[in-house]
Amino acid sequence: MSHQHTHGPGESHSHSHSHGPPQPGPQQPQQMVLPPPDPALQAMIEADFRPVPLIVNPEGPAVFCEAHKLDKCEECGQDYVNLNRLAKILASNPNLAAPPPANVVSRNLSQAVNNTKEEGNNLYKQKKHPLAIARYTMAASIAVQRPPWETNQLMREELSTIISNRSAAYCEAQDFISALVDAETVIAVRRNWSKGHFRKAKALVGMGKLEDAREALQLGLAFEPNNAELSAFYSEIEKMTESPSEKKEES
Ligand SMILES: [Zn+2]
Numbered sequence: 001m002s003h004q005h006t007h008g009p010g011e012s013h014s015h016s017h018s019h020g021p022p023q024p025g026p027q028q029p030q031q032m033v034l035p036p037p038d039p040a041l042q043a044m045i046e047a048d049f050r051p052v053p054l055i056v057n058p059e060g061p062a063v064f065c066e067a068h069k070l071d072k073c074e075e076c077g078q079d080y081v082n083l084n085r086l087a088k089i090l091a092s093n094p095n096l097a098a099p100p101p102a103n104v105v106s107r108n109l110s111q112a113v114n115n116t117k118e119e120g121n122n123l124y125k126q127k128k129h130p131l132a133i134a135r136y137t138m139a140a141s142i143a144v145q146r147p148p149w150e151t152n153q154l155m156r157e158e159l160s161t162i163i164s165n166r167s168a169a170y171c172e173a174q175d176f177i178s179a180l181v182d183a184e185t186v187i188a189v190r191r192n193w194s195k196g197h198f199r200k201a202k203a204l205v206g207m208g209k210l211e212d213a214r215e216a217l218q219l220g221l222a223f224e225p226n227n228a229e230l231s232a233f234y235s236e237i238e239k240m241t242e243s244p245s246e247k248k249e250e251s
Helices: 039-048 081-092 107-125 129-143 152-172 176-189 194-206 210-223 228-241 244-250
Strands: 054-056 063-065
Touching (some): 107 129, 107 152, 129 152, 152 194, 176 194, 210 228
Antiparallel strands (some): 054 063
């Protein structure tokens, strides 16, 4: 029941169909009546309308720039990467009438993300930190492959958890700069989550920047005043920073 056709330049239509608003035809239901177009809006659309020379890939659902046959072409100023990705997803799921609503989540993808993250967690527990970091990187790259219609919130949560774990692994591997970069990413993606601020403080302590670490924890505590992990680490840093001269005398 599915049929394929392309409209490359110079190709003729092998069958007719309308490109305009749906016209009530013999086999089309009549209840879909569109309101008349707003003339002002129509004029704006037409003023912005700019024909783009593109070619349609005869082998699959994709368009390219006409001159170079590229998905994304700087010379032509065209970028069809997202469009082609969406077309590919729709073509490989012929039973989808339209993209599913945002609360539909591909279970396989969630499972792949979770399994890969768990592998990272196990390696982390075995203190195989470089291997754990590699698994977390893999998990993150799977997580960002979610199709564009899936909920952004979910991707943020998945990604922030993975990157937070990777920050911890970097910390354990004494790579505090990478740990800090990951912590900053976690905060950027999910600002009100205590973990990002905790990881940032950990990395900063590793770098010997106690005052900055304290500020990071203060910001985290502003979002979650009762967070035990943040409070405990905060008092730990307080002890490290208070009267270093006294500490010297002790030792
Ligand atoms: Zn081009």
